[in-house]
Amino acid sequence: MYSERKKWIVLSVIVSVVLLMVKFYAYYITNSTAILTDALESIVNVIASGFAFYSIYLSAQPKDENHPYGHGKIEFFSAGIEGTLIMLAGVFIIYRAIYGLFVIEPLEHLPTGMFLVGISGLINGLLGLVLYKKGKALHSLTLEADGRHLQTDAVSSLVLLVGVGVIYWTGLYMLDSVFSLFFAGYILYNGYLLVRKSVAGLMDETNPIAMADAVKVLNLSRKNNWIDIHNMRVQQYGPDKHIDLHLTLPYYYDLKKVHDEVEEVEDVLKENLPGYIEVFVHVDPCVPFKCCHYCQITDCKVREYEMIKRVRWNAVNMAKNQKHYHDLTKR
Numbered sequence: 211m212y213s214e215r216k217k218w219i220v221l222s223v224i225v226s227v228v229l230l231m232v233k234f235y236a237y238y239i240t241n242s243t244a245i246l247t248d249a250l251e252s253i254v255n256v257i258a259s260g261f262a263f264y265s266i267y268l269s270a271q272p273k274d275e276n277h278p279y280g281h282g283k284i285e286f287f288s289a290g291i292e293g294t295l296i297m298l299a300g301v302f303i304i305y306r307a308i309y310g311l312f313v314i315e316p317l318e319h320l321p322t323g324m325f326l327v328g329i330s331g332l333i334n335g336l337l338g339l340v341l342y343k344k345g346k347a348l349h350s351l352t353l354e355a356d357g358r359h360l361q362t363d364a365v366s367s368l369v370l371l372v373g374v375g376v377i378y379w380t381g382l383y384m385l386d387s388v389f390s391l392f393f394a395g396y397i398l399y400n401g402y403l404l405v406r407k408s409v410a411g412l413m414d415e416t417n418p419i420a421m422a423d424a425v426k427v428l429n430l431s432r433k434n435n436w437i438d439i440h441n442m443r444v445q446q447y448g449p450d451k452h453i454d455l456h457l458t459l460p461y462y463y464d465l466k467k468v469h470d471e472v473e474e475v476e477d478v479l480k481e482n483l484p485g486y487i488e489v490f491v492h493v494d495p496c497v498p499f500k501c502c503h504y505c506q507i508t509d510c511k512v513r514e515y516e517m518i519k520r521v522r523w524n525a526v527n528m529a530k531n532q533k534h535y536h537d538l539t540k541r
Contacts, residue, residue, distance in 0.1 A: 215270075215350050218341055219263045222356050225337055226255040229330045236330075240323035242377075243390045247303040247397075248327055248363070248370055254299050255334075258292035258359060262352045269352070269447075280486075282447030286411035289355035293404025296359065300398035307390035320378040324371055331367025334360045349446075349485050355404055362400045366393055411446065420444045421525045423483060424453060429523050431478040434506040435460060435471065437496050438534040439523065450486040453479060458533055460505075461495035462512060468493055500535040 233249035265288035273280040338360030345354030373389035376382075411417075421444045428439060442455035459471055476489040496505065502515035521527065521534040 214344070215266045215348055215353060216263070218344050218353060219259065219266050219356065222337065222341060222360070223256070223259040223263055225333060226252065226259045229333060230256050232326050232330050236323040236326040239319040240317055240374075242317050242320070242323060242374060243303075243306050243387055245323055245327060245370065245374065246306060247299075247390050247393045248330075248367055250299045250303060252330075252363070254292070254295040255359065255363060258288075258295055259356060261291055262288050262356050264288075265352050266350065269350075279445075279452060279488075280447050280450055282450050283412060285350065285352040286408045288352045288408075289404050290408030290412070292355050292359055293401045293406075293408060296362075296401030296404065297398050300394045300401060303390055303394040303397065307387040307394060309387075311384065311387045317377065320374055324374050324378070327367050327374075328371050331364045331371070334367065335364030338362075338364055355407075358400070358404070362397070366396065369393065369396075414445055416529075417444060417446050418525070420446050420451060421529070424451075424479060425523060425525050425528055427479060427482040428475075428528075431482075432523065433471075433474075434508070436475070437501055437505050437507075438521065439475075439528050440533060441492075441531040442528045451483060451488070453487065453489045454492075455489075455528070456492045456494055456531075458494045458496055458501065460507065460510065460512075461498070494533070497533070497535070501533065504534055 230249070230252040233245065233252050237245045237249045265284045268284045269280075269282045271281045338357045340357070341353050341360060342357030344350070345352070345357055370389070370393065373385065373392075377385050377389075421442075424442070424444050437458040437460070440456050440458070442453070445452045455475075457472065457475060459468055463471070472491045472493060475491055479489050480487045498512065498514050502513055503518045504521045505513070505517060506520060507513070527534055
C-alpha cells in the first residue's frame, strides 16, 4: 500500500513542478493578475506535494516507543499545511487584485496564455480525479487532499479561461482584478475545508464512515453470545484504524472462553477492514435480570427472563457507554 501511495504522490510532485513553470510563463507573457492567481496556487501545489510525499513516507513507519499509535496522524497535519498554504495564496491574490483595481496595466498575448492555462487545468483535473479516488481507496487523507487541491486548481483554471476570454473580447482590463477576487474567495473556501478536516482528525473527531464500516462488519459476523457491544470508538490514523469496544458476554464463561471470544471479535475486524487494524476489547459480564430481555442465547441454562427483542446494532447504541438494556427501557 505504501509503495502505491508513494508512486502517486511522486507523480503529483513532478506534474506540479512542470505546470508551475508553464503557468508562470503564461503570466510573464500576459501580465494578467488572474493568471497570476493560478500560478501562485501552483506554488502551493509544489510545496504541498513535497510535504505530502514526506508525510506518506512517515505515516508508513511502524509504531515505536515514542509513537505507540504509529505515525499516521502526520497525514492530517499534511492536509492542514496544504489548506493553510491555499488560504495564504488566496490572501495574496486578494491584495494583488485590489491593487490591480487602482493600477490598471495592459494585458498582452492573452490567447497564448489562455491556451497554456487550459492545458494545465486539464492535466490538473485528470490527475486530481485519479489522486482523489486513490486516496479514498487507499484510505490516505494526504492523497485525497492533494487530489481535491488539484481538482480545485482545475476548476479555477476553467473559470479563469472564461474570465480572461471576456477580458480579451471586451477590452475591459479592470475585469482582470474583479475575476481574481472571485477566484480568491473560492480558493479561501477550499483551503478552509482542508484545514477543517485536518483539525477534526487531529482532535480525534468521530469519523462516521469509519464507524459505519466497523458496525457493518460486526453486524455481518454477529454471534448470539456476543450479547452486546458498546462504548465503541474508531480512530483513524492515516490508512490505519484503532478500535476500542466493550463486549458483553455471559457471566458464567471461564477465562479461556472469554479470551477465545475476544480474539474472534478482533479477527473479524482485522480481516474485514482495510489497512492495519488495532483492536482493544474490554469484556463485561451480562446482568441476568436486565440482559436476558435481549440476549439471543437460546440454550442458556441460567436465563431468568424470556427474550423480548433483538436489539439492532448501529453506530448510535454501539458508541454509548452503556449496555443495550437501556435501549429497551426507553421504549
